[in-house]
Every structure is written in C-alpha cells, then in structure tokens.
Amino acid sequence: MDYYLAIDIGSTSGRHIVGWLENGKIRLREVYRFSNRADKKDGHLIWDIERLYSEVINGIRCAFSLYPDIRSLSVDTWGGDYVLMNGDSEILPCYTYRDYRTEEAVQKVHEIIPFDEIYKRVGYQYGPYNTIYQLYSDKIKGRLEHATDFLMMPEYLLYRLSGVKMKEATNNSTTSLVDPRTRQFDPELIRLLGYPEHLFPELRSPGTLMGTLRPEIAREVGGSCDVILCATHDTQSAISVIPMEQDQLYISSGTWSLLGIRLDHPILSIEGARAGFSNESGLEYICYLTNIVGMWIVEQLRSELCPGENFDVIVKKAEESGYKFLIDPNLPLFNAPASMSQAMRQYLAEHGQALPESTGDYFSCAYHSLAASYHHSISALEKVTGQTYQKIYITGGGAKNAFLNRLTEEYTGKEVIPFPIEASTAGNIMFQMKTDRTSA
Secondary structure: OOEEEEEEEOOOEEEEEEEEEEOOEEEEEEEEEEEOOOEEEOOEEEEOHHHHHHHHHHHHHHHHHHOOOEEEEEEEEOOOOEEEEEOOEEEOOEEOOOOOOOHHHHHHHHHHOOHHHHHHHHOOOOOOOOHHHHHHHHHHOOOOOOOOEEEEHHHHHHHHHHOOOOOEHHHHOOOOOEEOOOOEEOHHHHHHOOOOHHHOOOOEOOOEEEEEOOHHHHHHHOOOOEEEEOOOEHHHHHHOOOOOOOOOEEEEEOOEEEEEEEEOOOOOOHHHHHOOOEEEEOOOOEEEEEEEEOHHHHHHHHHHHOOOOOHHHHHHHHHHHOOOOOOOOOOHHHOOOOOHHHHHHHHHHHOOOOOOOOHHHHHHHHHHHHHHHHHHHHHHHHHHHOOOOOEEEEEEHHHHOHHHHHHHHHHHOOEEEEEOOOHHHHHHHHHHHHHHHHHO
C-alpha cells in the first residue's frame, strides 16, 4: 500500500492526514491535529513560525510512527501571508494578514497605480490585507532591502523540510501580483511598484517534485520521503476534488468562505471588481470567486463565549434561538476585534436591531448573516456573468453544518449539495499521487 501525508493548515488549526488509494477511492486518516493562532507583539499580529514549524515536525514524526513507508508529503495553507528570507535566515517578524499595518501602503500603491488599473491586470478583489500591500509596507520600512526571497507560508514550510525554495501558482495567485492569463507574476506591475525583481521567479504548477526530506529532518522524524508541491492554497486543493457539474457554484467553507465558479478564462471587468470577485489560478482553470468571512466569526465567538464547547451543541443553540437579525460579516469591524460579541453588538445597535440576549442568539446571528452573505454574492455573480445557477456544492468544515446548509438554501433559493470530507486534504493527496505515478 502506498501512503501519502497531507499537512493541511488553516489560520486557526492544522492537521496531518495520511491518505491511500483503496478500491479506487482515497481513504484518509487523521494522525495529528494542533491549534494555530496569531500572537500580539509590539502592537502587531504576527505568526510564531518556529512554533508552527515545530507542530509540522511533530505531526510528521507521528505519521511515520504509524506509517513507516510514507512515499511523499506536501503542505497547503491559507493564502496571502509570507515569510521574507535573507538567504537561509528569516526576516522577522512574520506578520499576519489580519494585522493593521498596510494603511499607508494602500494609499501609496494607489497613488502609483489606481486599484481599477491593478484589477485590469490581475483581476483580484481589493483587500487591505492583500500581499501587494503587505509587501509595500515592507518596502516602506526597508524590510525588502536585504530580502532574497519571499515565500508564501506553505512554500516556507516546504523549504524548511526539503531545502528547496520554489514558488507555486495557486497560492501566489492570492497576492494581487499574478496575471491570470499567463499564471505568472506581472512584471510591469512589479516594476511600477519598485519591488526587487529577483523576488518574483517563475511560478511552478501543482504536482512538481521538490526533492526529499533533508537528512537531518529525516533523522528527527524517523523516516524519509519525497516532498511534493501540491496546490498549496488550501482552497484550490479543495476545489480540485469537488465532483460537481460544470457551470455550477461552489463554496469552500472554512475560516473564510470562498464562493465562486470555475471558468476557462479570467473575467477582468470593473463590474467584477466592484462586486468583489477575484481570478485565482486553479488546476487548468480559473476560479472566479469572492472571499466571504466564514467560520472566523463562529470560531471567535466560541473562544469568547463557550471555549471548547462542541460545535454540535453550538449549532443546536443557534437553531433553538430564533434570532434572525443580521450583521455584515465582511466589514473591517469583524476582521480582528478584541471582542467579537461586542463588535456584533456595536453593529446591531448602530443599525437599530435587537441585541442578542443568549449565546445561541450570537451564533444564530452569525449563521444567518453568513447565509445572507452567500445570497448577496451569488446575486452579484449572476449579474456579472449573465447566468443563473441552480446548485451550490459546499465543501470544508461548513459542509458538515446541516443548519447552515438549510439556511443557505433558504436565503439563496439554490439546491445545496454538501461534500463533507476533508477536501483540501484529499486534493493535497491527489496531487501527490499524480506526481508519484508520473515520476514512477
């Protein structure tokens, strides 16, 4: 039996899952799970990359103890964040996309090239946390002067494991610096912004063999295997395995909800920009999608109001609540508040709505608001494309939430088809299997 290890990391948790092919189907077994969080330091939100790396190593060691003959591994994570490198040394701190450090950078970037012009080139929705602005903030502060590389988070972790620096197409397409027509960095945009050109080498496709585990890592974890470049943006690994009909909607439901369609060409219209849609590089297709704040609000409410409580209990409380007043979860107010419940109360009070009285009310508000956001985004998508869609394929953690699925059907009027498996993990492993067969 051939075994493969997927290391799938989100902004709040990570897991190591071993997969194998049995009777023509991918089988999965979780062997390690850990919590992930941003830290507050000197007024900024940062990633403790050494802690994150140590968890990656702990999980690999656990996987080899159970499956000594693992053939390969790969890492997928969220998009947008990166580690600056000076040779083999990190340029710290490593900021998170939720850190409010880009206000000046956004203004200066748009003075050089207005957002509408950026969108015509790269077709990526505006967000002050986008990599294009994070890098400009680094430029202003002189952090790029000695940078030899910028590695997206999964690229950094794969480098630590293999010793190979390699840039991958799907995760880098979240930077607002990639031309979706060529699936490579836009050299003119990089020149206009004055970024060092050596930071932007050729982007590689998912399924590229990077090498093997470093010998010292192999000794530490108790085994050796190939290191593969999967679709390192978790959304793209997930979307690659959804068995959906052509021209239907999908939602990858996690900390963020990524809602969109698959296309064979990008849409670079200003109408799409105004509606908040992006063109991300997928597997031989373009994912035309929008980012909606997803389970982030639910996760923050749980940590604040009922730490550690089972989500089945939380969903039951939300169902029994009957509270249906709404917030707009995509506002900056909900990006990284000190208190999510207080941010919700502030919004509801400012809009003349009744305030939540129970824990269930808060969660009901969050789930109803998320379903309403889906409806709003689908309406905008149908207006931009001129098409009407009948089905929504949902994968990720949210696919297991029957209450949210029911609300999504009610708010959108679409048929919801849940695909409640670890889709990003399955996609990660699928790319490894394809690479293994190709190189065999």
